[in-house]
Amino acid sequence: MDIKFSKSIGNVKKSFIREIFKVLDQPDMISLSGGFPNPASFPIDEIAEAAKKVLDLDGRHALQYSATEGYVPLRKYISERYKKRFGLDIPFEQILITNGSQQALDLLARVLIDNGDDVIVEYPSYLGALQSMSFYLPTFHEVRLLEDGVDLAMLEEMLKNHQPKFFYTVPNFQNPTGLTYTKENRIEVARLIEKYECLLIEDDPYSELRFYGEEVMPIKSYLGERGILLGSFSKIVSPGMRLGWVVACPEIMDKLITAKQATDLHTNVFAQRVVYQYLKDNDLDAHIATIKAMYRRQRDCMVTMIERYFPQGVSVTKPEGGMFMWATLPEGISSMKLIDQAIANKIVFVPGDPFYVNRVDANTLRLNYTNSNETEIEEAIKRLGRVIQDAIDAKK
Amino acid sequence: MDIKFSKSIGNVKKSFIREIFKVLDQPDMISLSGGFPNPASFPIDEIAEAAKKVLDLDGRHALQYSATEGYVPLRKYISERYKKRFGLDIPFEQILITNGSQQALDLLARVLIDNGDDVIVEYPSYLGALQSMSFYLPTFHEVRLLEDGVDLAMLEEMLKNHQPKFFYTVPNFQNPTGLTYTKENRIEVARLIEKYECLLIEDDPYSELRFYGEEVMPIKSYLGERGILLGSFSKIVSPGMRLGWVVACPEIMDKLITAKQATDLHTNVFAQRVVYQYLKDNDLDAHIATIKAMYRRQRDCMVTMIERYFPQGVSVTKPEGGMFMWATLPEGISSMKLIDQAIANKIVFVPGDPFYVNRVDANTLRLNYTNSNETEIEEAIKRLGRVIQDAIDAKK
Numbered sequence: 001m002d003i004k005f006s007k008s009i010g011n012v013k014k015s016f017i018r019e020i021f022k023v024l025d026q027p028d029m030i031s032l033s034g035g036f037p038n039p040a041s042f043p044i045d046e047i048a049e050a051a052k053k054v055l056d057l058d059g060r061h062a063l064q065y066s067a068t069e070g071y072v073p074l075r076k077y078i079s080e081r082y083k084k085r086f087g088l089d090i091p092f093e094q095i096l097i098t099n100g101s102q103q104a105l106d107l108l109a110r111v112l113i114d115n116g117d118d119v120i121v122e123y124p125s126y127l128g129a130l131q132s133m134s135f136y137l138p139t140f141h142e143v144r145l146l147e148d149g150v151d152l153a154m155l156e157e158m159l160k161n162h163q164p165k166f167f168y169t170v171p172n173f174q175n176p177t178g179l180t181y182t183k184e185n186r187i188e189v190a191r192l193i194e195k196y197e198c199l200l201i202e203d204d205p206y207s208e209l210r211f212y213g214e215e216v217m218p219i220k221s222y223l224g225e226r227g228i229l230l231g232s233f234s235k236i237v238s239p240g241m242r243l244g245w246v247v248a249c250p251e252i253m254d255k256l257i258t259a260k261q262a263t264d265l266h267t268n269v270f271a272q273r274v275v276y277q278y279l280k281d282n283d284l285d286a287h288i289a290t291i292k293a294m295y296r297r298q299r300d301c302m303v304t305m306i307e308r309y310f311p312q313g314v315s316v317t318k319p320e321g322g323m324f325m326w327a328t329l330p331e332g333i334s335s336m337k338l339i340d341q342a343i344a345n346k347i348v349f350v351p352g353d354p355f356y357v358n359r360v361d362a363n364t365l366r367l368n369y370t371n372s373n374e375t376e377i378e379e380a381i382k383r384l385g386r387v388i389q390d391a392i393d394a395k396k
Numbered sequence: 397m398d399i400k401f402s403k404s405i406g407n408v409k410k411s412f413i414r415e416i417f418k419v420l421d422q423p424d425m426i427s428l429s430g431g432f433p434n435p436a437s438f439p440i441d442e443i444a445e446a447a448k449k450v451l452d453l454d455g456r457h458a459l460q461y462s463a464t465e466g467y468v469p470l471r472k473y474i475s476e477r478y479k480k481r482f483g484l485d486i487p488f489e490q491i492l493i494t495n496g497s498q499q500a501l502d503l504l505a506r507v508l509i510d511n512g513d514d515v516i517v518e519y520p521s522y523l524g525a526l527q528s529m530s531f532y533l534p535t536f537h538e539v540r541l542l543e544d545g546v547d548l549a550m551l552e553e554m555l556k557n558h559q560p561k562f563f564y565t566v567p568n569f570q571n572p573t574g575l576t577y578t579k580e581n582r583i584e585v586a587r588l589i590e591k592y593e594c595l596l597i598e599d600d601p602y603s604e605l606r607f608y609g610e611e612v613m614p615i616k617s618y619l620g621e622r623g624i625l626l627g628s629f630s631k632i633v634s635p636g637m638r639l640g641w642v643v644a645c646p647e648i649m650d651k652l653i654t655a656k657q658a659t660d661l662h663t664n665v666f667a668q669r670v671v672y673q674y675l676k677d678n679d680l681d682a683h684i685a686t687i688k689a690m691y692r693r694q695r696d697c698m699v700t701m702i703e704r705y706f707p708q709g710v711s712v713t714k715p716e717g718g719m720f721m722w723a724t725l726p727e728g729i730s731s732m733k734l735i736d737q738a739i740a741n742k743i744v745f746v747p748g749d750p751f752y753v754n755r756v757d758a759n760t761l762r763l764n765y766t767n768s769n770e771t772e773i774e775e776a777i778k779r780l781g782r783v784i785q786d787a788i789d790a791k792k
Contacts, residue, residue, distance in 0.1 A: 001621055001622070003508075003647060005651055006506065007510050008510075012658050015657045036461055039460050040456075044455030047455070048448055052447070052448065055441075055443060055447070060435035060436075060438060061435075063435070063443065064438070064634075064635060099495060099660040100660055100661060106658065110402065111401050114403055114404075128661070131657065199399070239461045240460050240664065242662070242664045255405050261527065264494075265498050268495070268636065269638075
């Protein structure tokens with residue numbers, strides 16, 4: 001058939017991570033590619049208990065159509081947790097439950113971006129965000145990341161020269177770099193957003209997973225209504241449940257609700273009630289503590305193995321939390337060109353390219369440490385070290 | 397704040413049904429408005445059993461990230477059911493699981509519609525489809541419905557004079573009219589779609605709920621790759637689970653998968669596995685038989701009560717299945733203008749207006765009989781009859 005598809009869908013690249021799924025089933029393959037939690041951390045029995053309770057107590061509502069905004073007790077729980085963690089007052093009416101925070105990104109892009117609108121993203125940025133925004137045909141501007149956060153001079157330059165709809169950031173244990181913005185950097189970002197009357201989309205799936213250093217307040221806490229904040233239960237309870245949320249002021253929330261209605265009516269209410277029941281009956285902080293202990297060991301193991309097995313000239317970030325490290329290879333070595341060799345050696349990672357708007361043959365790559373045990377991490381880093389060494393040798 | 401929202405979201409109307417939710421909590425309010433299943437039909441204990449089993453057997457996968465396409469055993473179940481019901485061969489690879497069929501509508505609009513593209517919809521049409529498509533700024537053409545299906549001459553005229561991307565239809569127990577296309581009408585629709593090289597989006601949430609007459613084959617069965625077919629577990633298992641699907645040829649499926657990735661990665665896999673387990677361990681046909689017996693009584697009751705209590709000059713469709721009847725008031729009486737009076741009398745319905753692209757003050761309205769018991773239906777129709785009579789009297 002000769003179907004004319006929409007211009008917009010033609011602009012969306014397939015997710016590299018989703019495409020790589022196909023090789024993951026090969027025997028002995030070790031994946032450092034996805035952003036998967038360690039399934040050993042899933043509270044399976046507690047979720048089973050919660051599911052039973054939800055159906056016993058009020059199965060008729062748990063299985064019926066429900067409100068677009070989400071299940072009120074769950075929204076109140078999220079509101080209270082912001083209060084407890086940061087002293088932030090966020091009324092539950094300003095929280096919309098979404099199918100994972102990926103949907104929140106799509107809904108925000110949907111209500112904010114017209115073809116050609118300017119938006120600012122990090123360089124590199126979360127590939128799922130680039131993918132979801134690209135559908136709406138914005139003009140991307142990429143702002144460099146430094147050790148302490150975003151390059152503020154470059155950010156101000158972009159805010160001054162364009163009228164961007166928003167700046168999209170992952171300020172905690174960023175995906176893909178693992179970097180975290182300092183408090184000072186955040187305060188400046190907030191000031192610039194206010195000064196240039198822009199919006200901030202602050203994506204925060206990882207901040208609960210801090211193993212080292214001190215918690216930093218969300219940028220939203222330094223901003224008023226120009227701050228939009230995203231969160232997720234994917235990394236602290238279960239990603240399969242697809243439960244995320246977006247915090248937005250009433251003016252934006254109103255549009256998001258309309259967009260959500262038109263998109264899928266509402267988020268799975270059975271899942272919302274089950275997760276709420278789980279949170280109510282269990283100690284989330286204790287659960288998160290066990291996840292963090294697990295991930296800290298895995299992260300430390302990867303750091304050690306990288307020191308042992310990676311060739312000279314490769315630099316790697318050392319995140320204080322979250323799920324990822326970011327490696328920079330010697331100049332001129334394309335991580336994308338290493339992928340076939342890596343797969344032949346039964347190891348996968350995500351090359352840098354999809355984390356940039358247009359860059360190809362980047363010398364960067366993302367490594368995930370949460371979904372492999374220490375034996376696997378050692379083996380994977382050893383294999384990857386050899387693949388990188390071979391590439392360096394071949395260049396000589 | 398002075399936020400410039402996207403042109404597209406400005407084109408989306410709030411769902412009237414969602415807005416009406418707000419009055420439903422009033423005591424003694426009887427709602428004939430939503431398209432809600434009767435919660436007495438929900439297989440609560442069986443779902444509880446399935447949830448326990450899913451978590452016991454393979455909790456780690458049930459709570460983890462999963463494939464965009466959906467859970468393979470569920471897709472195979474759907475494929476086999478098409479085979480069993482209609483003898484249709486639909487490979488499971490051509491089935492994508494979505495967050496209810498509402499999301500399938502959004503994804504299809506997303507990959508097919510560019511601003512200004514022509515699309516054909518029924519007159520009246522499902523309001524959620526109009527809402528979701530309107531985001532993509534198409535030019536709508538509305539084709540009249542007759543007792544035996546769509547007005548074929550009018551459909552051909554539109555196909556000839558425009559190059560519409562698709563014709564969107566609900567051929568079984570249509571939402572909102574309750575009308576069903578005859579076999580002859582379907583064959584002609586298929587022929588016209590082929591002749592003019594258009595696509596058909598056949599939305600079929602209700603065909604399992606036939607209480608009278610004989611099953612008719614999907615239009616898809618008379619079409620090749622130009623037929624796109626939507627289905628849903630909302631009306632036969634649970635709408636809160638948000639599980640629908642779309643059947644499309646590989647060329648279209650490829651784009652839908654990319655769109656789904658960018659939108660929300662994948663559908664809740666816990667829900668997919670629970671519903672699959674439920675389907676595997678229980679007799680769906682027996683369950684549907686109990687739903688049908690229940691709805692048939694409710695439908696018959698509404699027909700009887702309308703004959704008893706509605707004024708002369710009001711005509712109402714008599715559906716052979718599904719969830720809705722469609723009433724036409726005497727010329728010049730706006731059902732939208734009756735809504736306040738109806739609410740004052742503790743009864744709500746959906747006025748005709750939102751089921752048309754632009755029509756206002758339509759003299760039509762939709763009545764749902766599945767979510768009220770027979771006592772409520774009698775009382776509601778009695779009250780509504782009075783409200784209509786008052787409006788007729790006031791016009792004299």
